[in-house]
Amino acid sequence: MVNLKNKDIISIRDFTIEEILYILNMAADMEGHSYPELLKGKVLATLFFEPSTRTRMSFESAMKLLGGEVISFAEPGATSLVKGESLKDAIKIIEGYSDIIVLRHFLEGAPRLAADTISIPVINAGDGTNQHPTQTFLDLYTILRAKGSLEGLSVGFLGDLKYGRTVHSLAYALAHFPCQMFFVSHPSLRMPVDQLEELKERGVKYSEHDSFEEISHRLDVLYCTRIQQERFADPVEYEKVKGTYRLSKGLIEGLKVKPDFKILHPLPRVDEMDESLDETPYAVYFQQAKSGIPVRKALLAAVLGAKEL
Amino acid sequence: MKQLQVSAIKDGTVIDHIDSKSTFKVASILNIHEEGKLVLVGMNLSSRRLGKKGIIKIEDKVLTQEEVNKIALIAPNATLNIIKDFEAVEKRPVSLPEELIGVVKCFNPNCISNHERIPTRLKVVKKTPVRLRCHYCERVMEGEDIELL
Numbered sequence: 228m229v230n231l232k233n234k235d236i237i238s239i240r241d242f243t244i245e246e247i248l249y250i251l252n253m254a255a256d257m258e259g260h261s262y263p264e265l266l267k268g269k270v271l272a273t274l275f276f277e278p279s280t281r282t283r284m285s286f287e288s289a290m291k292l293l294g295g296e297v298i299s300f301a302e303p304g305a306t307s308l309v310k311g312e313s314l315k316d317a318i319k320i321i322e323g324y325s326d327i328i329v330l331r332h333f334l335e336g337a338p339r340l341a342a343d344t345i346s347i348p349v350i351n352a353g354d355g356t357n358q359h360p361t362q363t364f365l366d367l368y369t370i371l372r373a374k375g376s377l378e379g380l381s382v383g384f385l386g387d388l389k390y391g392r393t394v395h396s397l398a399y400a401l402a403h404f405p406c407q408m409f410f411v412s413h414p415s416l417r418m419p420v421d422q423l424e425e426l427k428e429r430g431v432k433y434s435e436h437d438s439f440e441e442i443s444h445r446l447d448v449l450y451c452t453r454i455q456q457e458r459f460a461d462p463v464e465y466e467k468v469k470g471t472y473r474l475s476k477g478l479i480e481g482l483k484v485k486p487d488f489k490i491l492h493p494l495p496r497v498d499e500m501d502e503s504l505d506e507t508p509y510a511v512y513f514q515q516a517k518s519g520i521p522v523r524k525a526l527l528a529a530v531l532g533a534k535e536l
Numbered sequence: 537m538k539q540l541q542v543s544a545i546k547d548g549t550v551i552d553h554i555d556s557k558s559t560f561k562v563a564s565i566l567n568i569h570e571e572g573k574l575v576l577v578g579m580n581l582s583s584r585r586l587g588k589k590g591i592i593k594i595e596d597k598v599l600t601q602e603e604v605n606k607i608a609l610i611a612p613n614a615t616l617n618i619i620k621d622f623e624a625v626e627k628r629p630v631s632l633p634e635e636l637i638g639v640v641k642c643f644n645p646n647c648i649s650n651h652e653r654i655p656t657r658l659k660v661v662k663k664t665p666v667r668l669r670c671h672y673c674e675r676v677m678e679g680e681d682i683e684l685l
């Protein structure tokens with residue numbers, strides 16, 4: 228029996244396949260019903276040591292839709308933490324004000340330390356280049372909704388595979404099902420070797436490619452990510468790389484993609500996906516963004532022990 | 537009887553089967569130069585298992601678990617012999633625990649363990665060759681990346 232009461236949501240590595248499916252089922256339930264009093268009397272503290280307005284608003288909205296309250300500090304600069312107070316001390320004090328904490332931090336591992344330090348549940352809303360588990364759950368939820376199942380899919384990953392934490396976490400999660408994976412990127416932005424080795428050890432079939440065109444016909448799902456300019460020392464190199472992977476309606480229609488092929492993207496996008504794609508049946512990235520609410524509602528309700536399936 | 541290549545000690549610890557090249561590294565982490573104890577160090581001794589091996593004998597020394605963990609990282613093939621009255625009363629290979637606490641520095645400068653006053657925690661994901669994953673930032677380190685505290 229899956230029971231997530233009091234569980235911290237820190238890394239996708241902490242979840243079994245049963246727990247993942249439980250959360251996705253709970254999210255589907257949240258999408259189908261409204262529970263305006265489910266978290267009445269509960270207080271969520273959002274602590275964003277690195278700004279991310281969208282992620283914070285998504286959590287706050289999810290909490291309020293379930294009848295809970297939200298507290299947060301106005302801006303990281305206003306807290307004593309920046310003046311040298313340890314995260315451990317700060318988190319212990321905030322524990323006294325709230326029932327659950329959502330933490331985003333520029334230092335990797337900060338949410339893990341917070342979770343080890345206090346007894347109320349901690350949800351990681353992104354720690355540096357490490358993890359962003361609620362994003363992974365909503366990516367999985369979007370794929371499940373679009374395809375009906377996660378089992379045995381052929382999934383392509385395109386863009387910045389080296390630094391893209393959403394790619395690493397999603398690949399880790401999909402390895403449970405197991406999916407075949409195609410990693411498409413510029414040679415300088417390949418998946419890290421330790422991630423690939425881990426997939427291999429878990430029995431995942433995968434391959435690496437330079438070109439999207441050569442594998443597009445095999446894919447059920449494509450997970451596209453943004454290539455960040457700051458990863459390149461040489462701006463000329465960046466210009467070259469970003470032009471190589473630009474998806475558009477014309478390009479996709481010219482390739483023999485499967486009829487029910489779907490494209491995901493964690494957004495925001497830059498140049499890698501043309502707006503012409505938005506109107507095609509392939510694009511599910513706006514549904515993906517909307518899934519943030521039911522998925523975060525499900526996680527809040529589950530770890531606060533307010534709802535079981 | 538086998539001829540002794542390094543003289544015997546009465547009571548203490550013998551660290552045998554050190555990969556020869558790592559002998560001085562092992563000696564240095566044990567702080568033996570500071571403790572003023574009798575220490576015998578041998579290097580490039582022939583070994584059937586390792587080709588060339590190193591050996592360190594320290595009189596009146598009992599290794600701490602932390603020291604044993606460090607030796608396991610530097611010299612994974614080493615064996616420990618506890619000596620009482622010139623006799624080896626206990627003999628065991630070193631082995632890595634599942635988690636190293638406060639032994640290795642996380643190589644990721646952006647890791648919380650390099651910013652807060654907390655002991656580092658590294659999970660041993662693979663023993664040969666050693667591969668460690670940080671409990672906090674989840675980064676994996678091996679070989680040159682592994683730096684003792």
Ligand SMILES: [Zn+2]
Pocket residue numbers: 336642643644647648649670671672673674675
């Ligand atoms: Zn670390």
